[in-house]
Amino acid sequence: MAPLPPVVRVMAASVRIADKAAEIIRGILSAGDLGIVEKTGINDLQTEADRSAQRCIVANLARQFPRLTVIGEEEPDDRPVPDHWLVEDGADPRAERVDCPEQLAGVTEEQIVVWVDPLDGTKEFTQGLLDHVTVLIGIAAGGRPAAGVINQPYFNYERPELPQGRTIFGLAGGAVAGFEPRAPPAGQRIVTTTRSHSTGLVQAALQALQPDQVVPVGGAGHKVLLLLEGRAHAYVFASPGCKKWDTCAPEAILSAVGGRLTDMHGDELRYDAAVQRLNSAGVLATAPGVQHDWYVQRVPQEVRDKLHAVA
Ligand code: AMP
Ligand code: MG
Ligand code: MG
Numbered sequence: 583m584a585p586l587p588p589v590v591r592v593m594a595a596s597v598r599i600a601d602k603a604a605e606i607i608r609g610i611l612s613a614g615d616l617g618i619v620e621k622t623g624i625n626d627l628q629t630e631a632d633r634s635a636q637r638c639i640v641a642n643l644a645r646q647f648p649r650l651t652v653i654g655e656e657e658p659d660d661r662p663v664p665d666h667w668l669v670e671d672g673a674d675p676r677a678e679r680v681d682c683p684e685q686l687a688g689v690t691e692e693q694i695v696v697w698v699d700p701l702d703g704t705k706e707f708t709q710g711l712l713d714h715v716t717v718l719i720g721i722a723a724g725g726r727p728a729a730g731v732i733n734q735p736y737f738n739y740e741r742p743e744l745p746q747g748r749t750i751f752g753l754a755g756g757a758v759a760g761f762e763p764r765a766p767p768a769g770q771r772i773v774t775t776t777r778s779h780s781t782g783l784v785q786a787a788l789q790a791l792q793p794d795q796v797v798p799v800g801g802a803g804h805k806v807l808l809l810l811e812g813r814a815h816a817y818v819f820a821s822p823g824c825k826k827w828d829t830c831a832p833e834a835i836l837s838a839v840g841g842r843l844t845d846m847h848g849d850e851l852r853y854d855a856a857v858q859r860l861n862s863a864g865v866l867a868t869a870p871g872v873q874h875d876w877y878v879q880r881v882p883q884e885v886r887d888k889l890h891a892v893a
Contacts, residue, residue: 587682588691589721589753592647593729594673596696596719597751599642602669603635603700603717604735604747610634611707618708625779627704632656635700635717638667646672649691651855654698655827674751676759683755689723695855696721697830703801705778712736716803720830722853729753730831732803750810752838763839764812766869770794774805774814779823783864783888787820787846787881802865806832809841809869816877817867820846820885824861826853832867840870846889848878863891 586594610616610631617630636656641663643652699718701707706714717733731751738744752758766772773791775784777798788796797814799805802824808814830853833843844850845863866881868874878886 586678587687587689588694589686589689589723589728590678590680590682591673592650592694592696592721593731593751593753594677595642595646595669596721596731597674597677597749598669598671599639600717600719600731600733600749602642602667603638604733606634606638606667607631607701607715607717607735616708625705627708628656629701629704629708631707632701632704633659636698637661637663639698639700639719641667642669643696647691651695652698653695653827653855654700655825656700677751680753680757680759683753685755686723686728686753689728693723694721694728695723695853697827697853699803699827702803702828706800711800712739714800714804716801716807718803718827718831720827720834720853722830725852725854725857726850727754727830727834727837727853730834732807732831732835734804734807750835752835754834754837756838758835758838761807761810763810763870765871766812766815770815772797772814774799774808774817776800776819779821781821783820783885784818786885787818790882790885791818791877791880802828803832806836806843806867809836809867810839812869815869815872817865818877819865820881820889821864822860822862822889824865825859826851826857826861829861829865836867841868841872842874843867844874845891846878846881846886847891848875849891852893858892860892863889
């Protein structure tokens with residue numbers, strides 16, 4: 583049997599690694615000491631769960647794939663991790679079985695950049711809105727998202743009779759797994775947006791779109807899950823603030839089912855290692871079958887003029 587393409591191997595390992603990170607996050611919350619630190623301010627928090635989950639993900643990726651470039655949201659911390667944080671059973675067999683699209687099959691380990699958000703939705707995590715939390719591992723090649731893993735550690739947390747937590751994954755231009763893709767309701771416009779980082783620009787864009795419903799929730803990963811599962815038509819964030827580690831994994835999976843994720847001008851985001859971390863021209867994502875360009879054009883020019891893309 584031919585060896586699996588590195589993009590598929592990294593994705594299949596990341597499924598297992600994200601499960602381990604989710605376990606660590608749940609353990610820290612249930613132990614009760616979040617160790618909250620303000621990074622740039624009260625709206626930019628970090629907890630022990632963010633720090634530990636990143637250490638876990640980075641250590642496991644480095645051990646299995648020493649030639650990858652890995653960029654995480656939190657400060658690098660090279661202290662050795664406890665043995666029980668290491669994933670021993672390698673890779674997820676479902677993820678290893680997916681067909682690799684031709685354009686990704688030749689990508690080498692050296693060419694891959696992995697964008698890690700160890701805990702997306704930290705503000706909501708500290709407020710007990712637990713299903714807003716995701717672990718995001720985005721696998722980029724040639725500056726564009728190639729594959730993504732989204733783990734939702736507290737999926738179903740309000741329904742303890744159901745299985746707890748889930749992992750979804752997908753290859754851009756290929757297969758997805760771990761969720762049921764659904765189209766949003768026809769004849770309506772449901773827009774999801776930030777609940778903890780709103781600005782005048784965000785509100786001006788929302789107002790111009792005249793949605794039937796606005797769904798303010800935490801996390802870029804969680805908002806893209808709403809698009810994947812037909813609970814919103816668009817994710818609109820007409821402001822800087824969101825970073826490449828927030829969008830890489832969600833974009834890979836959304837594009838695999840035919841949705842789109844761009845900046846507020848409708849231009850592609852880049853994920854090369856040297857790129858600016860900030861999505862300075864905002865984030866606009868639409869569910870499959872939704873007219874992405876309609877949203878771009880409907881947002882007032884004076885709002886878009888304030889959002890500059892920086893390479
Ligand atoms: P939100 O939709 O507010 O949950 O934001 C999505 C992602 O972007 C989260 O990881 C936030 O932490 C990040 N983000 C958005 N706006 C800001 C901001 N003003 N400062 C720091 N992080 C932000
Ligand atoms: Mg985040
Ligand atoms: Mg984070």
